[in-house]
Amino acid sequence: MQATARAQPNIALIKYWGKRDTIRNLPAVGSISITLESLYTETAVAFDDSLSTDELFINGAAAQEALPRISRCLDSVGGERRARARITSETNFPVAAGLASSASGFAAVVVAADAALGLGASVDELATLAGQASGSAARSLYGGFVELANLDDGIEVATIREPDSWPLRVVVAITSDARKPVGSGEAMERSRESSPFYGRWIEDQAVDLDTARSAIASRDFSALAEVAEHNCLKMHLVMWASRPPAMYWNAATLACMNTVRDLRASGHAVFFTIDAGPQVKAVCLPDDEAAVREALVNTNGVTDVRVSGLGAGARRIEV
Numbered sequence: 001m002q003a004t005a006r007a008q009p010n011i012a013l014i015k016y017w018g019k020r021d022t023i024r025n026l027p028a029v030g031s032i033s034i035t036l037e038s039l040y041t042e043t044a045v046a047f048d049d050s051l052s053t054d055e056l057f058i059n060g061a062a063a064q065e066a067l068p069r070i071s072r073c074l075d076s077v078g079g080e081r082r083a084r085a086r087i088t089s090e091t092n093f094p095v096a097a098g099l100a101s102s103a104s105g106f107a108a109v110v111v112a113a114d115a116a117l118g119l120g121a122s123v124d125e126l127a128t129l130a131g132q133a134s135g136s137a138a139r140s141l142y143g144g145f146v147e148l149a150n151l152d153d154g155i156e157v158a159t160i161r162e163p164d165s166w167p168l169r170v171v172v173a174i175t176s177d178a179r180k181p182v183g184s185g186e187a188m189e190r191s192r193e194s195s196p197f198y199g200r201w202i203e204d205q206a207v208d209l210d211t212a213r214s215a216i217a218s219r220d221f222s223a224l225a226e227v228a229e230h231n232c233l234k235m236h237l238v239m240w241a242s243r244p245p246a247m248y249w250n251a252a253t254l255a256c257m258n259t260v261r262d263l264r265a266s267g268h269a270v271f272f273t274i275d276a277g278p279q280v281k282a283v284c285l286p287d288d289e290a291a292v293r294e295a296l297v298n299t300n301g302v303t304d305v306r307v308s309g310l311g312a313g314a315r316r317i318e319v
């Protein structure tokens with residue numbers, strides 16, 4: 001009745017922003033991401049008939065606030081009449097600060113819960129369950145370059161390129177470890193309800209997905225860089241124009257974006273992307289990693305830098 005799973009966060013290159021069904025948490029648009037390797041969440045789920053409520057510990061501390069979403073996620077795997085569980089989660093990076101901790105967190109929970117209960121659900125089924133908890137979590141079930149496509153009645157997630165066949169590097173510049181001002185779910189709804197640019201964002205997504213898919217297939221770094229930065233900036237402008245606005249950047253976020261643009265102007269293969277938080281993820285070719293790292297470490301306001309390659313999807317581990 002207990003099992004442990006490891007999952008890595010993923011970084012969207014073509015972003016998911018907006019829901020078409022808030023009950024089933026279905027995204028309004030498809031997305032393309034890369035699964036990281038060196039940042040991870042390890043989650044143990046132990047079902048225990050003697051417990052009267054679920055218990056959640058994140059990095060050693062009781063995490064009451066996050067418990068209702070985790071409990072609902074466990075219900076979706078094991079049914080509402082399941083035994084209560086003790087969930088113990090460890091991450092090697094700051095949580096809830098725009099490093100996709102919810103993606104790796106929920107991906108690890110569904111894999112561990114399924115294994116603990118001996119259910120043997122398929123990866124596709126687990127991706128759908130993780131996606132109900134956090135849209136981006138569905139992508140962390142898969143490794144490498146991952147596409148989440150919208151179907152009429154759900155989602156379909158798949159690896160579109162294996163990590164070893166185009167081993168991009170990601171340099172994450174951490175500019176703050178404060179909790180985000182507004183959760184992504186709430187901010188997406190604000191955008192849908194009030195941003196004048198939301199409709200256009202949804203309409204244009206298919207073109208960005210096509211461009212990125214072709215760039216990944218042909219390993220065309222500059223084409224991927226151009227569409228990924230465009231898609232990221234477009235998502236943030238949708239949020240900025242919401243009422244009230246959702247703004248996740250700080251001064252260092254902007255400084256990092258300038259650092260990345262200067263690097264590219266001087267011939268380095270690198271582009272940035274930013275999610276619902278102030279951290280900047282610089283994606284580059286392996287030969288450019290040292291220069292990108294060095295430039296971001298020396299950018300004003302950067303408190304830490306993490307480097308990662310591309311990794312595998314969520315899986316059960318023996319401890």
Ligand code: PMV
Nearest residue numbers: 012015016134135136275276
């Ligand atoms: O999975 P959620 O609900 O936390 O939404 C994540 C949305 C972004 O990270 C901003 C974009 C994405 O596709 O991951």
